[in-house]
Amino acid sequence: MTEARPRTTRPRDRKQQIIAAASEQFRASGFHNVGISDIAEAVGISGPALYRHFRGKQELLYATLVDAIDKNTAAFQGDHGDLSGMLDAVAAPMLERRHAGVLWERELTHLPREQRRELRARYVATIEPLRAAIAASRPDLPPVGVELLLRAVIAVFATMSQHVGKVEPARVRRLMTDVAAAVCGFDGLAALVADTGAEGTRPVARGRLLPVSRREAVLTVATRLFAERGYEAVGMEDIATAAAGMAGPSLYHHFAGKSAILVAALTRCLEAMLFDLSAALEYAEEPGEALDAALGSFVRISLQHGDAMRALLHEIVNVPAEERQNVRRMQHDYVAEWTALVTGHRPELSAPEAELLVHAAHSLVNTLSRDGEIWTRAARRDEIVALGRVVLGLPSGGSPAV
Structure with a gap:
């Protein structure tokens, strides 16, 4: 007589396991x-077993993405006392789900328009208490200033939580807040x-002349x-058509x-x-001066070449493995130079x-360089440089942005 196999029980959190695995993948x-x-x-x-859930x-x-938003919602709710309490409460779940920002920034575009609109509305509603806390703490700012600070805080939290590395999570949380x-x-x-009139918020025209x-x-x-x-989503034919009506096959000559x-x-x-960074190092007399020049350069490149910056941020996963290593090395070298300047300027930091x-x-x-509310403002460069100085611990009255 054949002995009956024990019946396996599907874990109650199987759906959550799938979501967690998908998020990481x-x-x-x-x-x-x-x-x-x-x-x-x-x-x-098995694949068929996964299709029972999705x-x-x-x-x-x-x-x-829904899971990432919903799990952060609780941190934005409740009475945190003041903005400081709110920031500390929000930092904790950001650290626990530190890769959610990558998915939001890079992968949201792969969803249908209606779902993207729904998720954005859900996200805006979730972070609304933080917006209100910032507004309450800064009655001197107009709405555009509050919005700028809100986006700056979210950017700081999302990125610092992703790069925990060799720093203890508790210390990262303290630095974040x-x-x-x-x-x-x-x-x-x-x-x-202060200048939020019609002239200051009119969209900047972009002619987009192509190189010869x-x-x-x-x-x-x-x-x-x-x-x-x-x-x-971009094919070679798309590129050829947009590049002054070239024929697709002719792209392969280049x-x-x-x-x-x-x-x-x-x-x-x-x-x-x-x-640009090499110029900052060449002419500066001390690390803080070079860091300030590097910041001004980075802001200028981000404002003027935002397309390339966004590709750099989001599309490197599509670079073939053998070439990705070289791109990553260049990224690492750039960050390492900035890191050395920060430690030179602030020796108390590891x-x-x-x-x-x-x-x-x-x-x-x-x-902030790519957001419409900032992109259309005449003073956007000075605003972004000033906030960058705050993050890095540079004096607020540094050299003019280049």
Whole structure:
């Protein structure tokens, strides 16, 4: 007589296990580079078993983003006493779910428009108590100033929580709240955002002339399309059509393929950043002066070349593995130079702590440079540089932004 096999019981949290695995897979490899089988294997189930919970990858991506928003909601609710209490309460769940920001920034575009709109509304409602707390603590600021500080704080929290590294989580949390409080308390902001009239908020016209060189035109157009639509949604024909009506096959005279265009765009962006940084090091007499010059350079590049910066941030997962290492090395070199300047200017910080502040400053600049409320303001450069100085611990009256 054959002995009956023991009946296995499906874990009650199976759906949550799938969401957690999907979140990590999407973060590490990008939505398009992950298959249902990869997620199922990470959970220890079969593909068909996963489909009992989710109908496909898009539904799973939507679920991971809803989960990330909902799990942070509690931290924004309740009576925290004041802005300081609110910031400390929000920092904790950000650290626990530190990769949610990557999914939001990079993968949201892969969902249908209605779902994107729904998620954004859900997110705005979730962070509304923080907006109210900032507004209550800064009655001197107009709404655009409060919005700027809100986005700055979220950028700082999301990035610092991602780069915990060698710093103890408790210390990271303290740094996060200290930096956010300093940003919210920056008393020079009111003067910078005082001019909110029609002339100051009118959109900046962008003519977008293309280079004469066909190769340069292809690189320029492709970088913009990658930033606007995402790498996977752009085809070689799209690039050729936008690049002064070129024929698709002619692109291959300049680049071996789409990934080669992406690599060229990322490499060029990093080389430009490193080139400007070398000038800051060459002419500065002490680390703080060089750091301030580097910040001004970074803000200028982010404002003027936001397409390339967004590609750098979000599309590196689509670079072939053998070339990704070189791009990552250049990124690391750039951050390492900033980190050395921060520790030179602020010797009380360890190198890992200084690196956290560097990532926070970069995220703040990238976030505020691309936001419409800031992009359309005549004073946006000075606002962003001033807040970057606060994050890095630089004097507020540094050299003019370049």
